[in-house]
Amino acid sequence: MDVREIFQRLEAKLGSVGLALAQPAAGDPSITVPAARLRDACRFLKSDPDLAFDYLRCVSGVDLKDRMESVYHLFSTQRSHGVVLKVVLDRGNPEVDSVEPVWKSANWFERESFDLLGIRYLGHSNLVRVMMPGDWVGHPLRKDYVEQEHYHGIPTTRPDPVGGEDA
């Protein structure tokens, strides 16, 4: 099923709540969903027998400087089609409902996005850092991230061993 048809079905189900379809000349098409309706949209995409998106292959957080995005790459193992869902988030307060109740794989994907970008997934069963230590300050994949100078008294930088300008 192509993305336009998926979009129409989603719009028929959710009503005109501000869904947007993007079909750029290069790259993948995507459907932007308002954050408040994300879980409804996901539930529908998974349960509808013609769509049957049973496989959440990836969740990515993206920092675009003026906003953040949480991007969901879905696939149907039964129908062999895919779709990209997007949620635009306020950079100062990035929050969105977790889709863990819909697909279990979101558990770790969302933990990673939380860890590295600071996106909070509401209703997640265990939203703790996955890569960085629990007491690490900041989210490294944010564009304005500044690494802390020390971690438990250990410097996070060292002098350049070959004597370059920057450490």
Next chain:
Amino acid sequence: MLEPKAQPADGVLRINMGPQHPATHGVISFMVETDGEIMRKATPDVGFLHRGVEKMAEITSYPGFMPYTDRVDYLASMFANHGYAMAVERLLALEVPRKAQYLRVIADELNRIASHLVATGTMAMDLGAFTPFTHWIRERESINDFMELICGARLTYNYLRVGGVCADWPVGLTEKILLWLDHFEPIIDEFNRLITGNEIFINRLANVAVIPGAMAVDWALSGPNLRASGVPFDLRRCQPYSVYPELQFDLAVGTGSRGTVGDCYDRFWVRIVEMRESCRMLRQLLAGIPEGDFKAKVGRTIKVPAGEVYSAVESARGEIGYYLVADGTDRPVRVKIRTGSFTAVALVEPISRGLMLADLVAVIGSLDIVAPEIDR
């Protein structure tokens, strides 16, 4: 990474397995709660190998990021190269010469065999059977020699380039690989006599840590692990790329031949079958390497037009996917790497409940987890 915790008071013992345990396949730790020999649960603690590869992508040029992808999965770096190259090429709308497509897929399938040799060999070794591993490492050495001829490296290949591969196919290598395939295919039978059909080995794996198909899909398990659970899903077949549509091969799917569909034995067995299928594909590919360029004409500086793309290939450890966001400059805005080991390790906690402590080693081995691929 997990927070330190006090011992619980209810008689359950909380112990660390790792991060330097030899059977955890790299620097990864499991917080195990045990009641005697029975596990209440094993919680994976990852991040020890987090190098910030995705952050590095944002400060590196497009061609400059290729060697970093090698380090995402050191046992199967060809696939990491391939997924990344495909992502950039799709945004550039760049056509890759047919010869380059062939060379890429030959390298992929050689790498798949090498990776499965380590996966199945170390799995047997972790369960106490040391000899099979030495046999497999001997065979893998031949593949390392081929890789050295192909691209000059034996582990982190950096073979692919945006638009093709780094060098032309070496003279005489086709015959060498064909000779080795004639030698290797009977070795698989020998290996099966040695360990695959071994009663003790089977008893350690059959009916252990069963992952039903629906659960595997729900947790986005991929690659051989997903197929072992009876789901016939393979990107080479279901979302074909490069020259895979032209190749004859069968999908190895778990059948529960010694126990239940989706048990540790199925995950082991699927990898053995896949090696045979890779040999089959290699023979087809080597018979038909076309003439032509091994690389499309691409400038030194690559500026990628604004847009985004998700490109995935079937790695030895499942789906390795790149979500690439470009803004028209010579550096990506975001590169997110989705790996097979990441989704596989997430499943350890739900399936570990009630297993014997010694079975955790079988579970980790059967899922073929490679730590740098989880942490990136």
